[in-house]
Amino acid sequence: MSSSTSTSVPTATKPQPQSQSQQKQPTVLLCIGMAGSGKTTFMQRINAYLHSIKKPPYVINLDPAVTHLPFTANIDIRDTINYKEVMKQYNLGPNGGILTSLNLFTTKFDQVLDFVSKRAPTLDYIILDTPGQIEIFTWSASGAIITDALAATYPCAVAYIIDTPRTTSPSTFMSNMLYACSILYKTKLPFILVFNKTDVVSHEFAVEWMTDFESFQQALQNDTSYMGSLMNSMCLVLEEFYQHLKVVGVSAITGAGMDEFFEAVDEASKEYETVYKPELEKLIREKAERQEAAKQAQITKLMKDMDMSDAPKTDQMMEEEEETEEVDGDDGDHDYDEDADYEAMRKHQEQLDDQSFGRWLKQAREGGDGNIE
Numbered sequence: 001m002s003s004s005t006s007t008s009v010p011t012a013t014k015p016q017p018q019s020q021s022q023q024k025q026p027t028v029l030l031c032i033g034m035a036g037s038g039k040t041t042f043m044q045r046i047n048a049y050l051h052s053i054k055k056p057p058y059v060i061n062l063d064p065a066v067t068h069l070p071f072t073a074n075i076d077i078r079d080t081i082n083y084k085e086v087m088k089q090y091n092l093g094p095n096g097g098i099l100t101s102l103n104l105f106t107t108k109f110d111q112v113l114d115f116v117s118k119r120a121p122t123l124d125y126i127i128l129d130t131p132g133q134i135e136i137f138t139w140s141a142s143g144a145i146i147t148d149a150l151a152a153t154y155p156c157a158v159a160y161i162i163d164t165p166r167t168t169s170p171s172t173f174m175s176n177m178l179y180a181c182s183i184l185y186k187t188k189l190p191f192i193l194v195f196n197k198t199d200v201v202s203h204e205f206a207v208e209w210m211t212d213f214e215s216f217q218q219a220l221q222n223d224t225s226y227m228g229s230l231m232n233s234m235c236l237v238l239e240e241f242y243q244h245l246k247v248v249g250v251s252a253i254t255g256a257g258m259d260e261f262f263e264a265v266d267e268a269s270k271e272y273e274t275v276y277k278p279e280l281e282k283l284i285r286e287k288a289e290r291q292e293a294a295k296q297a298q299i300t301k302l303m304k305d306m307d308m309s310d311a312p313k314t315d316q317m318m319e320e321e322e323e324t325e326e327v328d329g330d331d332g333d334h335d336y337d338e339d340a341d342y343e344a345m346r347k348h349q350e351q352l353d354d355q356s357f358g359r360w361l362k363q364a365r366e367g368g369d370g371n372i373e
């Protein structure tokens, strides 16, 4: 786990050396969190922060149910999808309405990517606000499509927003961590745990629990229930998960922790380049190889079906050909036998005909048929 606590100049503000051939790619930040954790307020804060350092971000709102956006979005799902209309038209409840709206929007996401790609060379950050009902984005096909589409092109990181004052009990903390863990393993993207609302409660207790499992077990001391012992074991399991996280404490209201947050984003962007991107490229390469192999197999099969002699022959094809020749030989003998049988039958029939004709002639003569003479 890396906890960013330094107050030095944010790396995001330092000029980055740019190779001529390499086009600048903005970093995508996906803001995900439980309802009420402060995603929208946090989006407003980072938007204001980035404007203040002269790096205005490209803002995308994916929450169709938000009534008021305290910032201007470049692309807003609400401009194309009327969430209340969707609920009425499809006879859905609020969650079904949000999910269907997101699904409808995802069908047009290629157009969103087009818009983004036109602006990308001039951008440093693309920030996305997601629906309040976290599972609608994290566990839906649309959420996965949007995340994968962005992560395939741009360095991408998840900012998981946590309501710190509501996470002070070991059980809510553990629930939140397990949820974060599920998102990390689902997206496999660089992950930043953003403890929000630190103006109310400092996030230090959380950092301590994550770095020292004994302190978490101490907090559980009075909990002798089954849940208590389960959490006791879980904290050991989660130790490995914590090591892959960047942790920052912020206040979306006061603006505290913004420098640390963008330092973590910068690290996450590098992690994307060194870990996620090579893995993605490997997957793409493997898929291309599988497709090429399948194509070659199809061509070989087609050549064989067409009996193209100049087609490259595999050992198996040669063996099959030899077997076929042997069978053809048998067929020739068989044809020969059939011809002999046919000839014998023909002769036999001729004999029968001759005999029959002879009998008829004899009868005709005996019967005095003058015409016969």
Ligand SMILES: Nc1nc2c(ncn2[C@@H]2O[C@H](COP(=O)(O)OP(=O)(O)OP(=O)(O)O)[C@@H](O)[C@H]2O)c(=O)[nH]1
Residues within 6 Å of the ligand: 033, 034, 035, 036, 037, 038, 039, 040, 041, 042, 063, 066, 131, 132, 133, 196, 197, 198, 199, 200, 250, 251, 252, 253, 254
């Ligand atoms: N004290 C304090 N309150 C905050 C902070 N960030 C957000 N809030 C408050 O938390 C409440 C929820 O904030 P939102 O930004 O609407 O949270 P959200 O996650 O976008 O909410 P949904 O879209 O409904 O899921 C609001 O009343 C905010 O004013 C913070 O840093 N400190």
